[in-house]
Amino acid sequence: MQAPDFAAVRTEFALPSGFPPEVLAEAERAAAAPAGERADATEIPLVTIDPPGSKDLDQAVGITRTAGGFTVHYAIADLGAVVAPGGALDAEVRRRGQTMYLPDGSVPLHPPVLSENAASLLPDGPRPAVLWRITLDESGESTAVDVRRALVRSVARLDYAGVQADFDAGRPHPAIAALAELGPLRRALAVARGAIELELPEQEVVPDGAGGWTVRVRRRTPVEDWNAEISLLTGMSAARLMLDAGIGILRTLPAPESDAVVELRRVALGLGVAWPEGASAAEILAGLKRDTEPRTLAVRRAATALLRGASYASFGNGVAAPADPGHGGVGAPYAHVTAPLRRLVDRFGSEVALAVAAGAEVPEWILEALPTLPELMSASDSVAGSVDRACLDRTEAAVLAGRVGEEFEVAVLRAEPGEIFLADPPVLARCDGDLKAGTTARVRLTEADPATGKVRFALPG
Structure with a gap:
């Protein structure tokens, strides 16, 4: 490797x-x-x-x-x-x-x-x-x-x-x-x-x-x-x-936009995750199991839209x-x-x-x-996040580099753009094809370049 x-x-x-x-x-x-x-x-x-x-x-x-x-x-x-x-x-x-x-x-x-x-x-x-x-x-x-x-x-x-x-x-x-x-x-x-x-x-x-x-x-x-x-x-x-x-x-982050909460609720209900009337997004997320079941992962991934715009605010x-x-x-x-x-x-x-x-x-x-x-x-923060991502991307690519062309069972996190989670080894990557969030899919590894950290999958065919 x-x-x-x-x-x-x-x-x-x-x-x-x-x-x-x-x-x-x-x-x-x-x-x-x-x-x-x-x-x-x-x-x-x-x-x-x-x-x-x-x-x-x-x-x-x-x-x-x-x-x-x-x-x-x-x-x-x-x-x-x-x-x-x-x-x-x-x-x-x-x-x-x-x-x-x-x-x-x-x-x-x-x-x-x-x-x-x-x-x-x-x-x-x-x-x-x-x-x-x-x-x-x-x-x-x-x-x-x-x-x-x-x-x-x-x-x-x-x-x-x-x-x-x-x-x-x-x-x-x-x-x-x-x-x-x-x-x-x-x-x-x-x-x-x-x-x-x-x-x-x-x-x-x-x-x-x-x-x-x-x-x-x-x-x-x-x-x-x-x-x-x-x-x-x-x-x-x-x-x-x-x-x-x-x-x-202060470390600031705007409260979730109401439209983003409505969209998350739509995604959750569409995936069969119960969302009782009056329940908050925080309550729904806290009630989800900590596992890699596709529906759970898709809801959690959709919830990232709630947390946008982190910043710092000085005053006085x-x-x-x-x-x-x-x-x-x-x-x-x-x-x-x-x-x-x-x-x-x-x-x-x-x-x-x-x-x-x-x-x-x-x-x-x-x-x-x-x-x-x-x-x-x-x-x-921007540099630290990029450094973390670069190290992870390069390691994911190195682990998978010898397996280009193989097929894997994955959880689909997002349909557009396609994003999947492979459990073993644990890899989060883009995937080409007609995907459905919250489901499992059989995908083929098409690229794994340790030099750039680029990893990509596609639906077979």
Whole structure:
């Protein structure tokens, strides 16, 4: 099998291969600097939950069941305390925008001395962090929010599979035992808000065990869904602080257009998927099974039309907040603050939230940066999406390259333009011919070019 060429992807998108010397020197100095005065929260038990082997640990979480509901402590890596505004490091991370992930290694936003060491929430002692404390009632609704700089201590470095196994065995880590109750409550609230969760099969490139690469469908565990709800809760809390103060930067996505919802309902009913009168798109999607049954895949693929127009909106200092500040995928206003090691905008969002919560003036360097961030982040998101797609396309093509001319049984996601999903190996591709969404079809592989990533199928005949 011809191996996918990820080096060519790095070249195509001009991804940097290292950091300039002056940036590395500044990062070294920042890593060695004292944490500064901050609250001592090391008595709060927190854990990190990340993929195995991860060192850039942005978040540590602790959840307590209380008499009136829940208390969430969410510690976030404090990049605002180590990246000096206007310095060489600041300029470099603004140029990069975010960490780019490729199968053979990442292109980090920050030098590893920070992202994998000094600024990461590793479980090796007290670490500086931005600590959110969110109080929730019995239903899981937020009732109070506080955020401040603190010293925290992660007591365990966990991964999703291990945490899921512990919950399944009835022995979850005490710091997150309440996650199994709070996570589903928050998910139910999200559906009630109208949050759109597509849950299409998530393809990923992984080693094939023989020195090469292959594609598989990543299976999300309930723990991942629950943990994601805590991250979303924090981002929603940050957005509320910003909107109340009239300053900040939001991740925005227009609510689904009514015509798009009507069309989705038409598609769903046409495929035999029940849509009771008065049910929302969020409720219908949440009720679908997580499988690769053709009808389910076709409905989920059609639902992508609900989520169009993602952007960033900065406001304050004379600029009004957007008329529609919401995020259609979340069902509420939302701000990025939980991944500052990997995403530029989160550092600025955290600084705004800290200032607002303390009743202090937002620093001038934040005011100057806010208007520039939407364009920087939109451009970075575009590159990251293209890099992800290029790596996946080239791997799909490499896996199938020796099978041109073979026929496969596939699920049809869309009829026009033709789009199909092959389950083994998991490949999403275009297909020529007269197709019907939500059905299975027998198709022939007509092209698989690892150099370009182009894969195409056609109906036989």
